[in-house]
Amino acid sequence: MNDNRINELETLALDNKTIPNHLADAVISDPTLSLLSLLNAAYNIRYKHWNNTVQVHIINNAQNGGCPEDCNYCAQAKTSDSEIEKYRLKPDEESINEAKRAYENGAHRYCMVSSGREPSEKRIKELCQTIQSIKKEVPVEVCLSAGFMSDSHAKQLKKAGLDRLNHNLNTSENHYSKICTTHTFQDRMNTLLAAKKNNLDICSGMIVGMGESNEDIIKVASQLKELKAPSIPINFLVPIAGTLIDKMTNLTPEKCLRILCLFRFINPKAELRVAAGRELHLRSMEAMAFYPANSIFLDGYLNTTGENAAKVYQMIKDAGFNIKSTKDIDALIEKHKEEVTKSPITLKTKSELRPSICQTFN
Numbered sequence: 001m002n003d004n005r006i007n008e009l010e011t012l013a014l015d016n017k018t019i020p021n022h023l024a025d026a027v028i029s030d031p032t033l034s035l036l037s038l039l040n041a042a043y044n045i046r047y048k049h050w051n052n053t054v055q056v057h058i059i060n061n062a063q064n065g066g067c068p069e070d071c072n073y074c075a076q077a078k079t080s081d082s083e084i085e086k087y088r089l090k091p092d093e094e095s096i097n098e099a100k101r102a103y104e105n106g107a108h109r110y111c112m113v114s115s116g117r118e119p120s121e122k123r124i125k126e127l128c129q130t131i132q133s134i135k136k137e138v139p140v141e142v143c144l145s146a147g148f149m150s151d152s153h154a155k156q157l158k159k160a161g162l163d164r165l166n167h168n169l170n171t172s173e174n175h176y177s178k179i180c181t182t183h184t185f186q187d188r189m190n191t192l193l194a195a196k197k198n199n200l201d202i203c204s205g206m207i208v209g210m211g212e213s214n215e216d217i218i219k220v221a222s223q224l225k226e227l228k229a230p231s232i233p234i235n236f237l238v239p240i241a242g243t244l245i246d247k248m249t250n251l252t253p254e255k256c257l258r259i260l261c262l263f264r265f266i267n268p269k270a271e272l273r274v275a276a277g278r279e280l281h282l283r284s285m286e287a288m289a290f291y292p293a294n295s296i297f298l299d300g301y302l303n304t305t306g307e308n309a310a311k312v313y314q315m316i317k318d319a320g321f322n323i324k325s326t327k328d329i330d331a332l333i334e335k336h337k338e339e340v341t342k343s344p345i346t347l348k349t350k351s352e353l354r355p356s357i358c359q360t361f362n
Contacts, residue, residue: 042292072244082242097356128160209237236277
């Protein structure tokens with residue numbers, strides 16, 4: 001059944017115009033707006049800017065645990081009792097080897113994450129050195145997430161060759177105090193503004209499923225449009241035992257897909273990433289996420305493991321998409337086909353967090 005509202009959403013998005021709030025809310029909450037029609041409209045927008053390619057990202061936990069913040073959803077928060085592996089910043093050689101491994105496994109972008117509130121001057125210099133070494137040795141783009149950034153630190157990272165800085169908004173300003181009290185929404189915005197000031201691409205998204213309203217979701221999508229964020233990861237809450245938000249929410253595959261469509265309509269040009277929790281919440285409809293989204297994480301997320309790489313690449317191929325990589329997707333499927341798929345709420349082990357020191361680099 002044709003619905004003029006979907007035609008309007010598609011037309012506005014193709015022209016990169018603002019989506020009115022009543023239409024944005026309808027995308028998430030109005031069951032009379034056909035999900036398949038929404039996905040088709042979102043795909044038309046995605047195709048205009050990204051064709052049928054999927055960008056693969058691989059996360060490296062450069063430092064794990066010991067964070068002084070109380071983010072309720074995070075296994076590394078000071079309030080968490082989750083049984084995670086904790087270690088200090090990895091040495092250069094280890095991170096370089098893992099960047100090489102990510103590239104060989106089809107990654108377009110290597111994402112380094114260092115836990116903590118904000119890096120010291122010493123830590124910034126260490127990170128800059130690592131980034132310079134990776135960019136010299138590996139033909140991969142590098143993204144860094146390392147807490148709050150000052151103008152000076154952002155400038156140093158840009159000079160070192162960093163391609164992109166990640167700092168997620170996670171939820172709306174109105175909802176923020178319900179998920180974290182040790183810093184504010186504005187603290188996060190300030191880091192993104194410092195990155196933009198120094199010509200660093202920004203990567204920023206949200207976590208859905210933490211008790212937010214539809215209005216909160218729309219506000220985050222709209223603020224990222226105002227920031228002109230070129231990269232937007234959408235995470236769906238993974239309730240990890242030991243965190244302050246350790247219960248499943250009422251997210252359904254349909255709602256998750258509607259939210260991805262909404263972000264595509266509001267941010268038509270963005271690299272939209274279906275991120276943590278996709279296996280858990282999208283279930284049998286996971287491949288449909290590629291209609292609005294054009295990017296995905298491989299080899300797990302910040303705290304938990306993900307699906308077998310061969311399964312992910314097969315899903316991408318079966319859905320009619322290809323990866324942005326110098327590697328052949330069929331060769332990658334063959335390479336990883338013997339790996340074991342794990343539960344979607346499995347904490348990363350030492351061998352997964354530090355593969356370059358736990359196994360021979362391949």
